[in-house]
Amino acid sequence: MEETLTIGAFAKACRLSPKALRLYDELDLLRPARVDPDTGYRYYAAGQLERARLVAWLRRLGMPLAEIRHVCALGPAAAAREIRAHWARVEAETAVRRDLAAFLVDHLTEESRGDLTMNATTLELRYCAHSDRGRVRPANQDTAYAGGRLLAVADGFGPAGAPASSAAVEALRFLDTPEIPAGGVLNLLEDAVQGAARAVRDVADGTDGVGTTLTALLWTGSRLAMVHLGDSRAYLLRDGNLFRITHDHTVVQSMLDEGRLTPEEATCHPQRSLLLKALTGKETTTTPDLRLHDAQAGDRYLLCSDGLSAVVPDDTIERLLTGAPAPDEAVHTLITAANEAGGPDNISCVVADVVEPAP
Known part of the structure; x- marks a missing residue:
């Protein structure tokens, strides 16, 4: 089973705040790997770090969230073209x-x-x-x-x-x-x-x-x-x-x-x-x-x-x-x-x- 991180640990690793992660979950931009049914606490897979870091970099670039969602759905070459165009x-x-x-x-x-x-x-x-x-x-x-x-x-x-x-x-x-x-x-x-x-x-x-x-x-x-x-x-x-x-x-x-x-x-x-x-x-x-x-x-x-x-x-x-x-x-x-x-x-x-x- 893939390693999971608490929202706090994941936020620290990808340099996104827990508040931002909760927002991106609501916007279907970065869903957690698992949500505890009793506490509602979010857990993220280690394999999600690359996407989370890309989101963080694109936000620092000033890219709107809707455009980030589009870029994240693309392959590396197409994503690079979209970032260059932005x-x-x-x-x-x-x-x-x-x-x-x-x-x-x-x-x-x-x-x-x-x-x-x-x-x-x-x-x-x-x-x-x-x-x-x-x-x-x-x-x-x-x-x-x-x-x-x-x-x-x-x-x-x-x-x-x-x-x-x-x-x-x-x-x-x-x-x-x-x-x-x-x-x-x-x-x-x-x-x-x-x-x-x-x-x-x-x-x-x-x-x-x-x-x-x-x-x-x-x-x-x-x-x-x-x-x-x-x-x-x-x-x-x-x-x-x-x-x-x-x-x-x-x-x-x-x-x-x-x-x-x-x-x-x-x-x-x-x-x-x-x-x-x-x-x-x-x-x-x-x-x-x-x-x-x-x-x-x-x-x-x-x-x-x-x-x-x-x-x-x-x-x-x-x-x-x-x-x-x-x-x-x-x-x-x-x-x-x-x-x-x-x-x-x-x-x-x-x-x-x-x-x-x-x-």
Whole structure:
């Protein structure tokens, strides 16, 4: 007969408290080998120690109990994959919070110096925006906008996708003003996204499957504050090198982050357009990515819908952006490239150059 341990001895051996063991018994996560019918006292088999230690380690990792139950039911190789995927999700969520913390630090530091104002402009934007139906879709559900302070792209979806993307961008138009109102850029962006969410819900009017992505940059005179939801993208071309400054909120991107897919597999995955975050017609709280980017004279920014990024590789985007002398030429060259690649989706591009102000 296999050796049994009292709950106290078992708790000490596996580094779980007796209280935790009683909870895991009730949740059917770690049942005792035997329960005394008279006293109700729990006894555990020595062979259960390995599972108990795994539960303890996973709890220290911060894994939810439901997920631990799933992992414990798997073989070693599959369990290892699930733990790797869990930690990738934790790191992705931590990265979003880290970006927001950095944003807040920068914002409050500059507010304390009193120099975060729109009218202290030292650089300017030269910009162009255009949206194209593409060669396959019967209508254009994208919206692209560029002004002296605001750059935005929204990619609508569902029966009212076009009105949804238009409403989201229109809700941000109040930002395109020479001065930041009282409250600062962070509060402005938060209010703007909430307003865009309400506008999309009004357009959807209860219809399922209606929504839009939203990627926007707000110019402060020396910096660009970014808000991002979905799989539209923002890129920075600096010193001839292209950097993607947004992270796709898609199922496929999360699988890439978790190591479940290779980049090659992701390009042809059937769910590559399935969004994890967007502005939709539902009354839900969606947290956007917020970042603040220092700008330099000579920088070129690109905002685009996935009608461009899904069919034109980043190295081609870099080459075309580098070769176009002005934003309007860059926009039309990129849209032409997407159409020549089949134009399977609507294509929206905003290109903005950071330049010294004219004398």
